[in-house]
Amino acid sequence: MAQLPDRLLEGYAEFKKGRFPTEQGRYEKLAEKGQSPNIMLVGCCDSRAAPEIIFDSGPGEIFVMRNVANIVPHKSSQDDGIHGTTAALEFAVNGLKVEHIVIMGHGRCGGVKSYISAGDSEPLSESNYIGKWSGQLQAADNPIRYKALNRPDLDHGGLLERSSIIHSLENLYSYDFVKTRVLEGNLTLHGAWFDISTGELEYYEEEQGTFLKV
Amino acid sequence: MAQLPDRLLEGYAEFKKGRFPTEQGRYEKLAEKGQSPNIMLVGCCDSRAAPEIIFDSGPGEIFVMRNVANIVPHKSSQDDGIHGTTAALEFAVNGLKVEHIVIMGHGRCGGVKSYISAGDSEPLSESNYIGKWSGQLQAADNPIRYKALNRPDLDHGGLLERSSIIHSLENLYSYDFVKTRVLEGNLTLHGAWFDISTGELEYYEEEQGTFLKV
Amino acid sequence: MAQLPDRLLEGYAEFKKGRFPTEQGRYEKLAEKGQSPNIMLVGCCDSRAAPEIIFDSGPGEIFVMRNVANIVPHKSSQDDGIHGTTAALEFAVNGLKVEHIVIMGHGRCGGVKSYISAGDSEPLSESNYIGKWSGQLQAADNPIRYKALNRPDLDHGGLLERSSIIHSLENLYSYDFVKTRVLEGNLTLHGAWFDISTGELEYYEEEQGTFLKV
Amino acid sequence: MAQLPDRLLEGYAEFKKGRFPTEQGRYEKLAEKGQSPNIMLVGCCDSRAAPEIIFDSGPGEIFVMRNVANIVPHKSSQDDGIHGTTAALEFAVNGLKVEHIVIMGHGRCGGVKSYISAGDSEPLSESNYIGKWSGQLQAADNPIRYKALNRPDLDHGGLLERSSIIHSLENLYSYDFVKTRVLEGNLTLHGAWFDISTGELEYYEEEQGTFLKV
Numbered sequence: 143m144a145q146l147p148d149r150l151l152e153g154y155a156e157f158k159k160g161r162f163p164t165e166q167g168r169y170e171k172l173a174e175k176g177q178s179p180n181i182m183l184v185g186c187c188d189s190r191a192a193p194e195i196i197f198d199s200g201p202g203e204i205f206v207m208r209n210v211a212n213i214v215p216h217k218s219s220q221d222d223g224i225h226g227t228t229a230a231l232e233f234a235v236n237g238l239k240v241e242h243i244v245i246m247g248h249g250r251c252g253g254v255k256s257y258i259s260a261g262d263s264e265p266l267s268e269s270n271y272i273g274k275w276s277g278q279l280q281a282a283d284n285p286i287r288y289k290a291l292n293r294p295d296l297d298h299g300g301l302l303e304r305s306s307i308i309h310s311l312e313n314l315y316s317y318d319f320v321k322t323r324v325l326e327g328n329l330t331l332h333g334a335w336f337d338i339s340t341g342e343l344e345y346y347e348e349e350q351g352t353f354l355k356v
Numbered sequence: 357m358a359q360l361p362d363r364l365l366e367g368y369a370e371f372k373k374g375r376f377p378t379e380q381g382r383y384e385k386l387a388e389k390g391q392s393p394n395i396m397l398v399g400c401c402d403s404r405a406a407p408e409i410i411f412d413s414g415p416g417e418i419f420v421m422r423n424v425a426n427i428v429p430h431k432s433s434q435d436d437g438i439h440g441t442t443a444a445l446e447f448a449v450n451g452l453k454v455e456h457i458v459i460m461g462h463g464r465c466g467g468v469k470s471y472i473s474a475g476d477s478e479p480l481s482e483s484n485y486i487g488k489w490s491g492q493l494q495a496a497d498n499p500i501r502y503k504a505l506n507r508p509d510l511d512h513g514g515l516l517e518r519s520s521i522i523h524s525l526e527n528l529y530s531y532d533f534v535k536t537r538v539l540e541g542n543l544t545l546h547g548a549w550f551d552i553s554t555g556e557l558e559y560y561e562e563e564q565g566t567f568l569k570v
Numbered sequence: 571m572a573q574l575p576d577r578l579l580e581g582y583a584e585f586k587k588g589r590f591p592t593e594q595g596r597y598e599k600l601a602e603k604g605q606s607p608n609i610m611l612v613g614c615c616d617s618r619a620a621p622e623i624i625f626d627s628g629p630g631e632i633f634v635m636r637n638v639a640n641i642v643p644h645k646s647s648q649d650d651g652i653h654g655t656t657a658a659l660e661f662a663v664n665g666l667k668v669e670h671i672v673i674m675g676h677g678r679c680g681g682v683k684s685y686i687s688a689g690d691s692e693p694l695s696e697s698n699y700i701g702k703w704s705g706q707l708q709a710a711d712n713p714i715r716y717k718a719l720n721r722p723d724l725d726h727g728g729l730l731e732r733s734s735i736i737h738s739l740e741n742l743y744s745y746d747f748v749k750t751r752v753l754e755g756n757l758t759l760h761g762a763w764f765d766i767s768t769g770e771l772e773y774y775e776e777e778q779g780t781f782l783k784v
Numbered sequence: 785m786a787q788l789p790d791r792l793l794e795g796y797a798e799f800k801k802g803r804f805p806t807e808q809g810r811y812e813k814l815a816e817k818g819q820s821p822n823i824m825l826v827g828c829c830d831s832r833a834a835p836e837i838i839f840d841s842g843p844g845e846i847f848v849m850r851n852v853a854n855i856v857p858h859k860s861s862q863d864d865g866i867h868g869t870t871a872a873l874e875f876a877v878n879g880l881k882v883e884h885i886v887i888m889g890h891g892r893c894g895g896v897k898s899y900i901s902a903g904d905s906e907p908l909s910e911s912n913y914i915g916k917w918s919g920q921l922q923a924a925d926n927p928i929r930y931k932a933l934n935r936p937d938l939d940h941g942g943l944l945e946r947s948s949i950i951h952s953l954e955n956l957y958s959y960d961f962v963k964t965r966v967l968e969g970n971l972t973l974h975g976a977w978f979d980i981s982t983g984e985l986e987y988y989e990e991e992q993g994t995f996l997k998v
Binding site for chain 3: 788789792793798799800803808811814815816819821822823824829830831832836837838841843844845846847850851852855859861862863864865866867868869870871872873875876878884886892895898908909910911914917959961972974976980981982983985987998
């Protein structure tokens with residue numbers, strides 16, 4: 143049998159009698175009119191970093207793409223084949239016309255760790271999908287970038303978690319449809335980093351080129 | 357300036373003084389020990405279908421991949437290049453050793469709609485990323501499959517939303533590392549569909565080959 | 571006839587009776603013992619930015635690679651074929667054991683200009699060698715990088731001239747033989763920018779992530 | 785810290801108070817009007833062979849490409865990938881419309897030596913960039929060519945240093961944009977060889993097919 147896992151069934155029952163009734167009108171309206179979120183968030187799959195929880199958001203507010211290590215690939219790797227992150231990006235920007243894109247990373251990121259320790263371990267499968275995917279972090283794993291962060295309090299993982307967010311922000315500009323809307327003033331890009339241990343949140347401050355506490 | 361959008365800052369403040377204090381111990385423990393969710397969920401980016409809300413789950417419970425229309429691509433399209441969904445899958449199954457994978461679709465799915473109306477409109481960008489991505493639904497858009505669903509109550513969109521979930525479940529078997537663990541009895545696959553209008557939830561019942569209400 | 575251009579012959583006569591006699595001993599010694607410069611400089615071909623003039627250096631002091639726009643390509647583009655800049659880099663670091671590498675850019679750089687105006691003009695030849703070469707600047711031509719420079723006094727060209735130097739510094743780390751020596755403390759990397767109009771010199775200050783006047 | 789190396793800072797201070805003031809007007813004019821050198825020189829990176837010193841040239845006079853062993857690759861090796869020397873060549877000939885190209889070699893060339901001794905030693909790195917680059921000298925390392933030089937005074941290195949210059953001159957003709965301008969009479973090609981020990985200069989005399997003292 144493949145009914146749903148018990149934990150999900152219990153949680154759903156909770157949602158149905160707890161939160162849903164108070165938001166029912168909103169769900170109905172959103173079903174009728176369609177979604178029109180003005181924020182897209184690219185987050186990590188990590189079970190400890192749920193955007194809707196951290197930002198206490200309701201239905202209809204955030205269009206959420208989640209992949210391992212919250213990476214926006216550079217356009218040059220997306221020309222052939224089918225690509226989910228880029229598809230979501232195109233849909234959000236050109237379809238939904240979101241006004242903000244937030245790249246959100248977080249502490250103790252397993253995807254970042256798997257990149258850092260890649261040399262010490264076997265690929266997780268023969269195809270090495272995660273190796274190829276997290277291999278994108280290489281462009282961000284660079285002492286010049288780390289020095290520019292000017293955050294001597296951080297270890298390698300902490301530096302790469304942040305440097306990688308900046309790199310994804312840069313990569314967003316590789317897509318003409320993003321770049322155009324940013325230059326027109328209709329789209330703003332943001333970087334955020336969530337500390338899963340303390341609950342603290344940092345954001346990317348562009349002019350200092352580093353992350354500051356909210 | 358690119359501080360975070362106001363709505364997110366407000367929501368974060370709410371989280372920080374509301375939910376976080378009650379779950380702080382749990383966040384700290386998860387930071388220390390690492391995540392070990394036993395469920396992976398592949399959901400849609402849609403702003404109305406947040407898995408952690410619908411399943412009322414806490415930090416550390418669900419590893420969540422989200423892409424447009426909650427699609428698991430067939431292995432044959434993933435051999436070249438870098439691919440986020442498959443990377444997340446490999447990480448969850450072979451790295452985190454999750455015991456369940458849930459493909460969760462939902463009603464009024466924009467990705468499904470964009471596939472159905474693709475002939476009637478221009479691509480969203482020259483690269484047509486979303487067109488290529490949602491083009492994967494074609495294998496599920498089939499009268500034989502619709503008849504097997506035996507759901508005369510559904511329109512084209514409703515049928516494809518469900519048929520596509522079944523197709524993604526089939527695609528999971530194209531990956532040896534998934535197939536092996538399912539056959540060993542260490543991994544169970546599930547399909548779910550959420551009605552954003554009524555809050556109802558359906559699950560995929562394998563033997564009847566269709567979706568039933570929870 | 572292809573004797574040398576008159577201007578060069580005149581200049582050489584000047585060198586032979588002016589500077590050479592005072593440095594003859596040094597040239598002889600260097601011929602006998604071989605060169606052992608401790609600085610490698612990657613500069614631009616530009617006729618207004620001669621490193622030995624700007625740094626008033628004598629024979630044997632600087633190993634000088636010059637290409638258009640003083641670019642160090644990323645390793646990933648150098649695996650196939652033959653590549654002069656990378657060959658010079660390997661020779662300097664592993665053969666000559668230089669202790670410093672300086673990437674030196676300059677104002678009004680024609681290579682940078684040609685990249686910026688590439689859309690407005692025909693390629694210079696069918697093969698578009700300069701277009702492909704200066705196309706490497708794309709990774710540095712990014713608003714996120716420009717904002718991090720925090721130099722509102724600069725126009726697009728001035729920003730890219732500097733951002734490109736930082737990018738070349740990052741690219742140096744893509745070569746294991748460079749990275750290793752830097753981490754061992756045997757090699758230091760530097761960025762410099764020369765203003766051909768005023769003679770001013772700027773250097774890259776790593777922690778602020780920007781260029782400051784010497 | 786990565787300020788500039790002390791030797792460069794001292795040299796720059798010398799330049800700023802010595803040579804710069806006397807040439808300031810020229811630098812300013814060149815900044816305003818852009819460079820228009822009528823000579824391109826392809827030289828070696830060697831620290832003892834600075835073209836601007838040897839030819840006592842001022843700012844704006846020579847467009848200088850420098851690589852190891854002053855090689856112009858044959859077109860056939862330049863069709864794929866990105867190539868700095870060819871980019872500089874295209875820029876000089878078709879962009880700047882230089883009227884002369886000088887290939888300048890020199891004595892005791894480390895690049896030539898590394899080619900000759902390649903069989904006796906390990907590659908300088910796993911990638912063997914310098915080995916691949918100086919491997920281009922093979923086409924010039926030929927007894928027929930050495931006999932035609934008719935220079936019994938020279939050893940293997942001395943012969944190859946000159947033979948290689950002739951080979952690079954030949955290679956220049958593999959580029960249509962060079963060949964065309966030479967045949968039109970708008971571009972002249974030259975070979976030069978500098979003796980770093982004695983300061984002597986030789987030039988390539990086409991009809992005798994060898995190098996003669998200036």
